Amino acid sequence: MSRHDWRCRNPRCLEPHGAVLGRVSSEGGLVLDPGVERFACYMDTKRATVWCPACGAAREFRGKAVRTSAK
Numbered sequence: 001m002s003r004h005d006w007r008c009r010n011p012r013c014l015e016p017h018g019a020v021l022g023r024v025s026s027e028g029g030l031v032l033d034p035g036v037e038r039f040a041c042y043m044d045t046k047r048a049t050v051w052c053p054a055c056g057a058a059r060e061f062r063g064k065a066v067r068t069s070a071k
Contacts, residue, residue: 006030010057019054022061029065041066 003025007018022032030048032039038051048066051058 003031006061008052008055008057009059010052010055013052013055013057015054019052021050021052021059024063027065028063029067030061030063032066032068034069036068039066039068 003023005020006022006024007020008015009018013019019035020033021036022030024030030050032050035053036050037053039048041048046062046064048061048063049058050061
């Protein structure tokens, strides 16, 4: 199963090349990085907003699923 990093796109992000917010799976879902503390899922529109833990910028994801390790 191939996956690629999904990063913050804020040009002023404190992390080089943008903080990793998660990984996009080959099935089109987003697996959130354990460092992500804040996110919101909108199931009716199949999107999620994820806030960068390094700079606080929001980024929107549109896909099939969002998975987190939060309990």
